[in-house]
Amino acid sequence: MLEVQNLSMRFGGLLAVDEVSLDVQEHEIVSIIGPNGAGKTTVFNCMSGFYKPTGGKILFEGREVQGKPDYKISRLGMVRTFQHVRLFSQMTVVENLLVAQHRHLNTNLISGLIKTPSYRTKEQKSLDRAAYWLDRVGLLDLANREAGNLAYGQQRRLEIARCMVTEPKLLMLDEPAAGLNPAETKELNQLIVSLKEDYNVSVVLIEHDMSLVMDISDRINVINQGRPLASGTPEEIRQNDDVIKAYLGEA
């Protein structure tokens, strides 16, 4: 469903991403790993439309999306989280999810002002969807807290729930386990697998936690200094000499 072909991104003299290719099929979890500064987040930024890549193509469901504005890409069904959590921190937890559903509630101002029946139905539906996902990530009891006051692990889960209420086809997670304790990482592991199994969402995952990556990935892409180093199943990656030398060996 997603195909990245020879993606390059240059910042002045720095070639942060150099001819990286990867593809994601439906019902698949694909990981991107590599040392810090390898260019993983930059790949995400290109895929989600924050950067206009200086070379290469990105095809989502057969359509070229590189260089499209970010909000349009998100509306196609590719949604991401951020390496550093980005919540609407002064808004409540449930409001965060309602913001994400603005398109399900895409009615004109007047029908919202006078609360037409169709507006009410749609509003109730988005509330129900929010309640469902909050329950799913264990935050329903905190629905009316300010998002900024949540514990770190809860903020991470809220960010994922906020993506899921948009009903995406492809979810891009940038280091979702960073800063989580082992128990939370285990929950995250189950959540990501369940997104794929129960909600039919494909996942692209950037992660440093090797046991998580090896456990849930269908395929793994390794990049190093912006260049693709290897790709394959977890088993293949584990045995790849280049990877062991460049990355796993250090750890």
Place this chain on the structure above:
Amino acid sequence: MAANNFRHALFCAFITLIISYPIIGFNLEAQGINVTLTGADASTIVMVLLAALIVFLFQMFREQIMGGLKSIPHPLPQSNKEPMAENRRAKIESWVLTGIVIFALFWPFLVSRGSVDLATLVLIYIMLALGLNVVVGLAGLLDLGYVAFYAVGAYTFALLSQYTGISFWLALPIGALLAALFGLVLGFPVLRLRGDYLAIVTLGFGEIIRILLNNWTTLTGGPNGIGGIPDPTLFGMEFGRRVKEEGNTSFHETFGIAYSGEHKVIFLYLIALVLAVFTALVIRRFMRMPVGRAWEALREDEIAARSLGLSRTAVKLSAFTIGAFFAGFAGTVFASKQGFISPESFVFLESAIILAIVVLGGMGSQIGVVLAAIAVTILPELAREFSEYRMLIFGAAMVLMMVWRPQGLMPMRRIHIELKRQE
């Protein structure tokens, strides 16, 4: 540390002296054609020295003073409580609001004409501040040229009445819509700007509109302004002593009561009241709708908002447009109240005052903004004898607020949303 503090305090006191002594300590006196410099009398010089001493002491003990200020308990403690349950809150709010509105309805019949006139002005400022609150408080876009839209509303009515003899009631929506259109058009160039840059450019726009009104003499009359703006009518009844427009009747004759100038003032007050309540209710509703949440999301984190499919263009423009719409409303009422407008009513200071109301009241909070509008408009009137010091007091109040309660008088409270557990 202490020595450092002492040196700093000494320096500040010295600066105070060299700035204020030449300005206040000497007088230029004209004697015939010669101008002589005379020293001010002793008491003035003592005052200057006293001021330097106060500056010195304040800087010396600044930490303690600021710490003391911060520790003054807030009248409305708002820790990280969860928002009040919606049904309870709605009940309390609707009772309080109904009470206030009923009081506001009957109050003008009990007080003097001057008070009612002032109250109308307060209501105009409430409308303006509620509108600016959308742009600054909710969408987080620092707009320093808001007064431009106020001017568009006022001049729309003034010009249309001058050239086409339009009535207040027709001018009201036209003025608001035209102001909204200006908001939309002026919104485009500043879409990419944020923070300081946005503030500077909007400030420029505000000035451009004012200078345009000032210099386009053939159309706007320039600095002379436009007069003869009609008063509102009530179902074709005029409030003047004599009927000006053909086909209208006069209020006092229709009801068989004696003519009184107060009728008109009270009627205008009631119109402003209805419009202010309308403004508050509409914006309140917006805040609970996707558009309102999108404004806040953009303020909180623009990148996250875009990653969720919100178009920055649409969200920002909607905030500018809706904010400007209500400024247009306020402008039309203002033109009708004054009967005469000139560019002088739309200077940057007006923008600054409206912004101060929003900041003092608490960004995003409607009740706070209403209270601050009342305070900022009425206090200077009560303290007429200090009117020379108005801006000084204003500035001091702002500084104190920023130290003591940076989130404003009544910070915005989140609404509680009831959720049902889904199966």
